[in-house]
Amino acid sequence: MKAILQKEFRSYLRGNRAFTMLSIYLFILSGLCVLIYAGFNDGGFSDRSDIGLALYVTSAVVAIFQLTFFAPSLNASSLGSERDRQTIDVLMVTPVRRYQIILGKLIAPCLFLFLLSLASLPIGAMALLIGGIEIRDLLIALTIQVVTVLGYGTVGIWGASWAKTSRGAMLATLGLALIMAVGLPLLALLVVGILSNDEALFKSIMNNGFIRNLGVVILSFSPFFSLVMWIQSISEGQATTWTLDLQGALGGGVILQPWLISLLLWLVLIPLLIWRSSKQLQKSVARSSGG
Amino acid sequence: MELIVETHNLTQRFGTHVALNQVNLSIPKGAVYGFIGPNGAGKTTTMRILTTLLQPTAGEALVNGISVRQNPDAVRKLIGFMPDYFGVYDSMRVWEYLDFFAHVYGIKQPRRTSLIQELLQLVDLTEKHDSYVMNLSRGMKQRLSLARTMAHDPSLLILDEPASGLDPRARIELRELLRELSRMGKTIMVSSHILSELAEMCSHIGIIERGTLLASGPVNEIMHDLRPHKLIEIQVVERAMAALQLLKQLPTINDVNLINELADDQAGGKLAINFSGTSDESSSILSNLIGQGFRVNHFAERQSDLEEVFLHVTQGVVA
Ligand SMILES: Nc1ncnc2c1ncn2[C@@H]1O[C@H](COP(=O)(O)OP(=O)(O)OP(=O)(O)O)[C@@H](O)[C@H]1O
Numbered sequence: 001m002k003a004i005l006q007k008e009f010r011s012y013l014r015g016n017r018a019f020t021m022l023s024i025y026l027f028i029l030s031g032l033c034v035l036i037y038a039g040f041n042d043g044g045f046s047d048r049s050d051i052g053l054a055l056y057v058t059s060a061v062v063a064i065f066q067l068t069f070f071a072p073s074l075n076a077s078s079l080g081s082e083r084d085r086q087t088i089d090v091l092m093v094t095p096v097r098r099y100q101i102i103l104g105k106l107i108a109p110c111l112f113l114f115l116l117s118l119a120s121l122p123i124g125a126m127a128l129l130i131g132g133i134e135i136r137d138l139l140i141a142l143t144i145q146v147v148t149v150l151g152y153g154t155v156g157i158w159g160a161s162w163a164k165t166s167r168g169a170m171l172a173t174l175g176l177a178l179i180m181a182v183g184l185p186l187l188a189l190l191v192v193g194i195l196s197n198d199e200a201l202f203k204s205i206m207n208n209g210f211i212r213n214l215g216v217v218i219l220s221f222s223p224f225f226s227l228v229m230w231i232q233s234i235s236e237g238q239a240t241t242w243t244l245d246l247q248g249a250l251g252g253g254v255i256l257q258p259w260l261i262s263l264l265l266w267l268v269l270i271p272l273l274i275w276r277s278s279k280q281l282q283k284s285v286a287r288s289s290g291g
Numbered sequence: 292m293e294l295i296v297e298t299h300n301l302t303q304r305f306g307t308h309v310a311l312n313q314v315n316l317s318i319p320k321g322a323v324y325g326f327i328g329p330n331g332a333g334k335t336t337t338m339r340i341l342t343t344l345l346q347p348t349a350g351e352a353l354v355n356g357i358s359v360r361q362n363p364d365a366v367r368k369l370i371g372f373m374p375d376y377f378g379v380y381d382s383m384r385v386w387e388y389l390d391f392f393a394h395v396y397g398i399k400q401p402r403r404t405s406l407i408q409e410l411l412q413l414v415d416l417t418e419k420h421d422s423y424v425m426n427l428s429r430g431m432k433q434r435l436s437l438a439r440t441m442a443h444d445p446s447l448l449i450l451d452e453p454a455s456g457l458d459p460r461a462r463i464e465l466r467e468l469l470r471e472l473s474r475m476g477k478t479i480m481v482s483s484h485i486l487s488e489l490a491e492m493c494s495h496i497g498i499i500e501r502g503t504l505l506a507s508g509p510v511n512e513i514m515h516d517l518r519p520h521k522l523i524e525i526q527v528v529e530r531a532m533a534a535l536q537l538l539k540q541l542p543t544i545n546d547v548n549l550i551n552e553l554a555d556d557q558a559g560g561k562l563a564i565n566f567s568g569t570s571d572e573s574s575s576i577l578s579n580l581i582g583q584g585f586r587v588n589h590f591a592e593r594q595s596d597l598e599e600v601f602l603h604v605t606q607g608v609v610a
């Protein structure tokens with residue numbers, strides 16, 4: 001597996017793809033932050049901590065959003081391109097194990113994406129200096145980014161183990177990631193919106209702890225959702241790291257912070273997907289006639 | 292005779308399509324085995340089963356006595372596989388490519404560095420050590436790919452259509468290379484749909500069509516079995532018509548034909564004899580002609596060419 005990683009890194013460093021992505025990523029990120037900052041300056045003096053928070057929120061949301069695009073597509077093409085060029089066959093007649101191929105193909109792009117996410121740290125540090133957030137907030141944002149990268153990364157790999165071409169895999173897994181990231185929360189909003197027309201029904205559903213918790217867990221598949229939830233807690237100024245006090249809303253009570261649920265969910269899902277991908281890879285290669 | 296490849300009733304179905312039908316292959320150690328068949332015959336399928344990429348629907352395949360189904364890992368260590376495409380990474384340098392595979396096969400430094408030199412020397416790509424793979428010609432990529440299959444010193448090389456797309460010169464180089472590998476003691480299984488490509492270099496051949504193995508064994512035996520009838524070409528300087536009459540009366544000859552039109556009775560010409568006797572008998576045909584005063588300036592058994600054998604055999608099955 002060391003060999004595979006070494007090869008992958010070499011090709012990352014060599015192609016200018018990595019450099020291009022890094023530039024795009026930082027450009028979008030810093031551009032937006034500058035806009036926010038400028039916006040605040042124009043609006044006259046305001047609370048410094050508002051600026052810090054706004055920077056934090058922008059950089060975290062933009063980072064997650066970009067990673068949601070990059071993670072599945074980069075990983076899908078990482079494995080998919082081997083299948084396109086059928087170099088995967090040659091690799092699979094060597095004694096490397098299937099899961100090692102999968103892991104190698106996963107880890108290399110993910111490390112690169114971590115690098116992207118670290119590259120946005122200076123903006124976070126700036127927010128920290130300006131005030132309004134704590135180190136803890138940065139760490140949680142980073143954790144959510146790691147979950148995004150690894151989670152959607154394995155989804156990308158898994159898709160590529162199925163799909164016939166890397167293009168297909170990229171599109172399919174990107175779609176899947178977007179549905180999970182944005183589609184699920186939007187759907188939830190819609191459902192909540194419709195239900196809230198009928199107050200009695202709404203209350204009866206939300207007061208049913210099981211349904212509500214299930215809803216939260218499903219939504220936590222979206223790291224994007226858990227980030228938004230976290231941001232909401234800190235902007236209300238009463239965030240507790242591990243748990244979320246609903247304070248009477250949605251049936252009340254205390255639940256785990258969605259970011260933590262997200263982390264736990266994906267910790268289970270990722271190994272599962274890696275295992276499935278290894279199996280599927282063997283099948284897909286057998287099915288392809290080999291040119 | 293020790294076998295390195297054996298298959299027992301090997302069968303592969305894709306849906307309802309039978310790609311391999313109860314194939315019983317045997318390849319002895321040290322052979323250069325030409326695996327020949329038209330497009331879609333099942334050559335690649337067989338090779339993908341032997342290389343553990345494909346699980347057969349039924350039957351068994353053994354490499355060096357090890358079951359491809361039960362112990363694919365052990366089989367992978369024994370074989371080097373070159374698919375009918377190169378399987379090369381374009382954005383790598385030549386040495387990196389070989390280094391990668393040597394690494395994958397668990398060969399440690401500093402042995403790897405010297406191994407790469409040896410492999411490049413073997414396939415005559417030493418000067419290309421630092422070139423990018425994408426800048427190599429087709430023939431060079433092919434040789435690089437072959438070098439890769441040798442990285443772990445396998446005892447069996449499985450090469451799927453290695454000569455396809457190569458120019459005549461590259462083909463000759465490839466053939467030389469395979470000879471060299473064979474001298475090094477490797478067993479080589481090489482497929483092609485063009486027989487002449489393999490003709491001179493194979494010790495054994497197998498002919499497959501539509502998933503059925505039609506013939507398999509040492510080259511000369513197969514040719515003997517399949518072509519009991521030899522063709523002898525004769526050219527006489529004059530009186531071809533009379534020669535024809537004479538030959539028709541000889542008991543050992545099945546059939547005689549004139550190959551060219553004759554201007555008149557006295558003209559010389561070419562005759563073709565369909566003959567199934569021994570070489571003693573064929574020499575007596577010649578002495579007979581000379582004894583009768585014919586001036587013979589050409590008398591030769593047509594080299595039975597594998598191509599013909601192939602056509603002959605495969606036509607038997609295609610309805
Ligand atoms: N993965 C697959 N799914 C369905 N059918 C397949 C598959 N692989 C091969 N076949 C079919 O099996 C038959 C044998 O194919 P195979 O590739 O082994 O032939 P081949 O002898 O290698 O031919 P060629 O000279 O064209 O390479 C063909 O009819 C092919 O269409």
Ligand SMILES: [Mg+2]
Binds near residue numbers: 335336375451
């Ligand atoms: Mg083929």
